[in-house]
Amino acid sequence: MKRFLTAALCLFVCTLALQAAKHKVKYGPWVPVVDETSFTVNWVTEVPTQAWVEVAPDDGTNFYKMERPRFYETLGGRTVTRTSHSVTVTGLKPGTRYRYKVCGRELIDGTNSYSVVFGQPACSYTPTTVKTLDASAPTCKFTVVNDIHARDAVYKQLLAGKKGTDMDFLVMNGDMVSHNIHIDTTFKHVFQPVQELLNHTAAIYVRGNHESRGEEFDRFPEAFPMHNGGWYFTFRQGPAAFVVLDGGEDKPDSDVEYNGTAAFDQYRAAELEWLKTAVKDPAFQAAPVKICLIHIPMSWYEDIWYAQRRLYEDFLPVLNAAGINLMISGHLHKYVVSEKGEGNNSFPIVVNSNNERMDVTIEGKKITLRFYDTAGKLLRTLNY
Numbered sequence: 346m347k348r349f350l351t352a353a354l355c356l357f358v359c360t361l362a363l364q365a366a367k368h369k370v371k372y373g374p375w376v377p378v379v380d381e382t383s384f385t386v387n388w389v390t391e392v393p394t395q396a397w398v399e400v401a402p403d404d405g406t407n408f409y410k411m412e413r414p415r416f417y418e419t420l421g422g423r424t425v426t427r428t429s430h431s432v433t434v435t436g437l438k439p440g441t442r443y444r445y446k447v448c449g450r451e452l453i454d455g456t457n458s459y460s461v462v463f464g465q466p467a468c469s470y471t472p473t474t475v476k477t478l479d480a481s482a483p484t485c486k487f488t489v490v491n492d493i494h495a496r497d498a499v500y501k502q503l504l505a506g507k508k509g510t511d512m513d514f515l516v517m518n519g520d521m522v523s524h525n526i527h528i529d530t531t532f533k534h535v536f537q538p539v540q541e542l543l544n545h546t547a548a549i550y551v552r553g554n555h556e557s558r559g560e561e562f563d564r565f566p567e568a569f570p571m572h573n574g575g576w577y578f579t580f581r582q583g584p585a586a587f588v589v590l591d592g593g594e595d596k597p598d599s600d601v602e603y604n605g606t607a608a609f610d611q612y613r614a615a616e617l618e619w620l621k622t623a624v625k626d627p628a629f630q631a632a633p634v635k636i637c638l639i640h641i642p643m644s645w646y647e648d649i650w651y652a653q654r655r656l657y658e659d660f661l662p663v664l665n666a667a668g669i670n671l672m673i674s675g676h677l678h679k680y681v682v683s684e685k686g687e688g689n690n691s692f693p694i695v696v697n698s699n700n701e702r703m704d705v706t707i708e709g710k711k712i713t714l715r716f717y718d719t720a721g722k723l724l725r726t727l728n729y
């Protein structure tokens with residue numbers, strides 16, 4: 346009888362576990378935004394779902410033994426039912442790793458305003474984790490990849506063996522896909538191939554020129570939210586302050602390739618006005634190290650293309666005056682370094698190859714860049 350009861354209990358618990366695993370996540374989760382006291386989780390479900398995130402400290406305790414705060418996806422105070430989700434978790438401590446589960450209830454029938462019908466609530470089975478940023482941390486560690494252009498195999502090889510828990514964040518430095526004819530292209534080729542890594546670190550997306558191509562380019566905020574009216578913002582980790590910029594498209598707005606759809610001069614003009622103020626912020630100026638992340642490098646060469654010239658002539662003087670120590674870029678599909686003073690740049694500009702991974706460590710004022718190939722072989726080290 347005792348054996349029968351044990352088996353029955355096991356069957357019951359196992360069935361519950363199976364039900365709990367039914368939250369139908371199609372892509373994700375990934376963390377596109379993190380700061381000292383909050384983070385944002387995005388994910389995609391197969392069907393319209395009322396979504397929330399459950400959070401617990403990553404302190405070895407049983408996730409189910411404690412009361413866990415729920416953070417719902419809402420719009421103006423009401424929960425929403427969608428397939429593309431974004432939930433912000435707030436009230437956290439700096440420099441602390443948290444476990445979280447993405448959860449939801451499928452929408453069965455939403456036609457009656459007073460009795461919306463949902464399916465069973467369910468969560469992701471294994472908690473994922475993320476660590477909040479901390480301006481007082483002694484170091485800042487991050488990894489950069491760029492110009493992947495949906496080459497899943499190369500992307501996976503570059504990040505093979507990297508652990509999310511070993512870095513403060515991953516930087517996707519633009520042109521991760523070639524276009525967004527369907528936004529699924531970004532979900533499928535940017536997040537899915539490295540999901541294991543993204544289960545334990547934030548992913549900072551620096552928009553490249555290719556992300557704005559394709560009919561569903563306007564759904565890119567589902568992958569990475571806008572900041573300050575565009576994809577430009579600042580953040581801080583340990584000794585390093587970051588300014589992330591968006592160079593827009595690389596050719597003139599009038600180029601036939603854009604067929605009258607481009608208005609990037611206007612976009613860059615607004616961004617430049619924001620930048621002039623952002624870099625004067627005392628919190629940004631107080632950082633021992635200041636780094637600019639931008640897909641298109643602000644270096645000079647003979648046959649410089651239109652957008653690069655605009656960035657070089659309009660943005661570079663502002664960054665020089667702001668005391669930037671290093672610019673990290675992509676776009677050229679090869680490793681190129683423009684040392685300080687090669688052009689008008691008063692800081693080095695390092696362009697990462699499309700076939701290399703860059704691991705960056707900042708300790709105090711010391712910046713170390715290590716470059717690896719697809720086999721994981723260390724190719725070179727730069728120190729600034």
Ligand SMILES: [Fe+2]
Pocket residue numbers: 519520553554555640675676677
């Ligand atoms: Fe590019």
